[in-house]
Amino acid sequence: MIRLRRHSVVSRFAAMPAGRALPVLVVGAVLVLLWYALAALLNGHSAAQTAVSPGGEGWLLARWSAPRPVLPAPHQIAIALWQGLFDWPFDSPRSLLLQTWITAQATLLGFVLGGLFGWLLAALMVHARTPERALMPWVVASQTVPVLALAPIVLIILGSLGLSGLLPKAVIAMYLCFFPVTVAMVQGLRAPQRIETELLHTYAATRWQTFWLLRMPSALPYVFPALKVAVAAGLIGAMVAEVSTGAQGGLGARLLTASYYGNILQMWAALVMAALLGLGLTAAVAVLERVVLRKHGRRIA
Amino acid sequence: MSALIDPDTLPRSSAVVTPLIAKPAVEVRGASVIYPAADGPMQALKDIDLRIAQGEFISLIGPSGCGKTTLLRVIADLEPISGGQVWVNGLSPREARQARAYGYVFQAPALFAWRTVLGNVMLPLRIQGMRKEQAAGVAREHLLRVGLNGFESKYPWQLSGGMQQRVSIARALAFEPRLLMMDEPFGALDEITRDDLNAQLQALWQSERRTVVFVTHSIAEAVYLSTRIVVMSSRPGRIVDVIDSTLPDTRTLDLRDTPEFAALVHRVRKALAQGHH
Numbered sequence: 001m002i003r004l005r006r007h008s009v010v011s012r013f014a015a016m017p018a019g020r021a022l023p024v025l026v027v028g029a030v031l032v033l034l035w036y037a038l039a040a041l042l043n044g045h046s047a048a049q050t051a052v053s054p055g056g057e058g059w060l061l062a063r064w065s066a067p068r069p070v071l072p073a074p075h076q077i078a079i080a081l082w083q084g085l086f087d088w089p090f091d092s093p094r095s096l097l098l099q100t101w102i103t104a105q106a107t108l109l110g111f112v113l114g115g116l117f118g119w120l121l122a123a124l125m126v127h128a129r130t131p132e133r134a135l136m137p138w139v140v141a142s143q144t145v146p147v148l149a150l151a152p153i154v155l156i157i158l159g160s161l162g163l164s165g166l167l168p169k170a171v172i173a174m175y176l177c178f179f180p181v182t183v184a185m186v187q188g189l190r191a192p193q194r195i196e197t198e199l200l201h202t203y204a205a206t207r208w209q210t211f212w213l214l215r216m217p218s219a220l221p222y223v224f225p226a227l228k229v230a231v232a233a234g235l236i237g238a239m240v241a242e243v244s245t246g247a248q249g250g251l252g253a254r255l256l257t258a259s260y261y262g263n264i265l266q267m268w269a270a271l272v273m274a275a276l277l278g279l280g281l282t283a284a285v286a287v288l289e290r291v292v293l294r295k296h297g298r299r300i301a
Numbered sequence: 302m303s304a305l306i307d308p309d310t311l312p313r314s315s316a317v318v319t320p321l322i323a324k325p326a327v328e329v330r331g332a333s334v335i336y337p338a339a340d341g342p343m344q345a346l347k348d349i350d351l352r353i354a355q356g357e358f359i360s361l362i363g364p365s366g367c368g369k370t371t372l373l374r375v376i377a378d379l380e381p382i383s384g385g386q387v388w389v390n391g392l393s394p395r396e397a398r399q400a401r402a403y404g405y406v407f408q409a410p411a412l413f414a415w416r417t418v419l420g421n422v423m424l425p426l427r428i429q430g431m432r433k434e435q436a437a438g439v440a441r442e443h444l445l446r447v448g449l450n451g452f453e454s455k456y457p458w459q460l461s462g463g464m465q466q467r468v469s470i471a472r473a474l475a476f477e478p479r480l481l482m483m484d485e486p487f488g489a490l491d492e493i494t495r496d497d498l499n500a501q502l503q504a505l506w507q508s509e510r511r512t513v514v515f516v517t518h519s520i521a522e523a524v525y526l527s528t529r530i531v532v533m534s535s536r537p538g539r540i541v542d543v544i545d546s547t548l549p550d551t552r553t554l555d556l557r558d559t560p561e562f563a564a565l566v567h568r569v570r571k572a573l574a575q576g577h578h
Contacts, residue, residue, distance in 0.1 A: 195411045198379055202405040203428045204398055213424065217415045296415035297456040 035074055039063065042070040072265050080265040081272055093249065100273050103250040106166055106238040107281065110173020111231050117174065118181030118230075125182075126189040126215070127207065143179050147172060147237055151244045169250070173237035177230040184226030188219025217296060224289035231281045239274060251277070324391040326480050326512040327353040327376055332385030334371055334538075344537035345371045349385070351531065351540065355479070356510045360523035360530045362569065363576070368538025369516045373484050376514065377405050389480065401429060403480040404473030408488055410465035412457040412472075418444065419453035422472045429476060443471040447501065463494035470502070480512045487522070496554060499525055503552050520573075524548070524565045525557060532569060534576025541576035544568055 043063040064073040072080070084096030091098065121139065125132040151172050158168040192214050200210050242252025251274045258266035334346040346368045353359050361369040374380035375387055378394035389397035397403065404425075412421045422440035427433070444450055447467040457465055466486055473481060487495045503526055506513055517523050523530050524546070532542040547561060556562055 193411075195407050195409055196413070199405070199407065199411050200428070201379065202377060202398060202403070203425045204401055205428045209428055213428070214413070217413065220415075297417065 032074055035071075036064065039069065039071045039073045068262060069264055072268055076265055077268045077272060080269040084266065084269045084273075096254070096269060096273055099249060099251050099254045099270070100277055102166075103235070103238050103242065103252065103274070104277055104281070106169035106241070106250065107173050107231070107234045107277075109166065109170035110175075110237060111177050111227075111234040111281075113170060114174035114177025114230060114234060115181050115227065118178035119185055121178065121182045122185030122189055123211070125186050132186075139179065139182055142175070147176060147240050148244055150175070151241045155241070155245045168245075169238050169241040172241040173234040176233040176237040180226040180229040180233065181223065184222045185219055188222030189215045191218040191222060220292060220296060224285065224293070227289075228282050228285045231285050232278050235274065235278050235281060324355075325352050325388075326355045326357070326390060327351065327514065328386075328388045329372070329376070330386045332372075332375060332382050332387055334368070334375060334380065335383040346375070346382075347537035347539050349538075349540060351543075353512060353514065355512055358506055358513045358515065358526055358528045360515045360517055360527040361533060362517055362520065362523045362530060363533030363538075363573065364535055365518065366538075367533040367535040367576075369533050370484050371538065372533075373482055373514060373516050377403060377482055379405075401425075401476060402478060403482055404476070404478040406466075406469055406473045406481070406483040406486045408485045410457070410462075410469040412465055412468055414457055417454050417456055418449065418460070418468050421457065421468055422475050425472060425476050440471070440475055443475045444468070446474070446505070447471045461494075463490050463498060466490065466498065467501075474505075474511075478511070480514070482514045484516045485518065486515075488518070495519075495522070500554055502526065507551065520566050520569050521557060524562060524569060525552065525554075530565075530569055532572040532576060534573075539576075542572035544572065 040060060040063045043066045063069075065076065066072075069076065081096070084094075088095040093099075121135065125135060154172055154175075155168045158164070158171065189211075196214055196218075197210070200214055205213065238250070239252035239255075242250040243256050251270050254270040255267055255274075258264075258270060329349050329351040332346060332349040333344065336343045336345055349372060351372075361372060363369050371380055375382050376389060376394060378398040387394050390402050392400065392402065412418075413424065416424065419437060419440050422443055423433075423436040426436035426439055431439070441450070441453060444453060447470055449464060449467055449471065452460065452464070452468075457468070460468065470483075470486070473483075487498050490498065499522060506526075513526075515523070515526060528546050530544040530546065531540055532544065533539065534541045544565070546565065548556060548565065
């Protein structure tokens with residue numbers, strides 16, 4: 001049984017071209033070795049507290065298993081991650097899975113809202129010069145405001161309107177999400193060639209028909225790379241909102257409380273989960289891209 | 302010719318079209334087009350007068366820059382005129398376009414990459430509000446006519462250049478326009494494919510007698526296809542000669558080896574040379 005499972009993992013790597021999998025694995029192995037070396041160097045102070053005589057056989061082990069390490073060893077993070085995920089029921093606030101789910105919800109809601117907003121803004125801009133001239137500078141300027149400074153203000157305003165919890169975080173995620181979508185969408189909606197627009201002109205197609213039959217399909221290949229950037233930016237927005245406002249839940253809140261109590265292992269566990277969540281969300285958009293573009297007859301390499 | 306046909310035997314749709322037959326398909330009077338350019342205004346077309354009767358096959362031929370494409374685009378309402386008048390079936394080009402009076406085939410196939418061959422031919426029908434199933438049926442029929450049955454579910458990139466252009470012709474014919482405008486449709490194709498498509502286009506015209514306005518820079522193509530050849534010259538773009546074809550109505554590619562064909566080619570070439578200085 002175990003052998004079978006291992007075989008399937010091996011075969012999955014084998015399915016990747018060997019030229020691609022091998023360098024990735026080598027770099028991974030080197031990084032892990034460096035990490036252990038660095039952990040041994042940095043954790044001298046915390047290991048001293050466990051009173052193991054220096055130079056002994058336990059010396060290295062102590063530095064790799066210090067309860068409050070400066071840099072935890074990879075296996076320590078893995079254990080903390082495992083405990084956070086599986087030692088608590090899903091509905092316990094200590095469950096890392098629950099915190100991840102809370103952040104994912106805010107990110108996804110912000111992503112959907114930001115995507116729609118960015119799309120509407122772009123649709124408005126490609127149909128008339130005036131809105132583009134009037135709006136584009138504001139769209140660009142909006143992204144120069146640090147989200148860290150903006151987040152508490154947005155929360156105060158939305159809080160005064162009686163909105164709390166998920167929605168304010170989603171609004172901040174949306175603030176980061178809409179920008180790449182708008183920029184790519186404006187470019188994509190303008191992508192049709194003159195001959196294609198003229199073709200629809202000879203059919204006396206309405207603006208609405210031109211938008212749906214030509215502009216939108218032309219924009220799709222432009223939009224998906226932007227959506228991948230947007231979903232990652234949305235995650236940052238959601239976590240910044242959690243950190244900067246002392247939220248009750250979410251990976252950002254977990255990071256904040258862990259750092260407050262000096263729980264380094266928990267901080268790393270939350271960080272790894274955030275990275276995995278970001279990867280997962282980006283991968284989900286990539287899958288969506290493949291499905292949609294394939295349905296639109298695009299050649300996919 | 303229409304007088305010979307008993308009106309009762311005509312299909313119902315023709316009854317609506319019949320009054321229009323009296324009118325010329327295209328009428329251009331004193332039309333000129335002036336583009337603003339860096340070194341002063343450029344006269345793309347000057348004092349063009351042209352009358353195209355229903356059912357004619359007209360070729361516009363001339364050197365690059367003679368305004369033959371511009372003239373076609375003016376008739377299709379893709380380009381505004383600076384002076385003069387243009388009518389299409391008695392309507393202004395804009396009204397004619399909005400009434401979907403013509404089909405236009407561009408130099409490039411201009412197929413939508415995200416639509417199948419069938420989807421591309423269905424496009425004008427769907428824009429006109431035809432139901433999906435009906436549009437698919439009509440589109441299949443037109444693909445059959447250009448010899449592309451069996452390719453319905455292919456995407457444009459899976460077809461050769463010649464096949465792509467045939468799809469675009471099927472698309473232009475799908476909504477049965479009385480007027481077909483073609484802007485160097487075979488210009489980018491190799492000679493063998495071009496001959497093949499010329500023969501197909503000729504057969505199509507023979508069977509349906511739609512008015513065709515065809516822009517080309519190939520003398521042989523113009524002579525082979527047309528009932529009249531309009532020879533144009535550049536700077537400013539103008540008509541230098543209109544040559545009536547003396548070739549028989551039914552044409553095969555072999556016709557190109559006859560002395561009659563050679564004589565016509567010679568006349569067109571002479572007209573082109575005269576206009577050149």
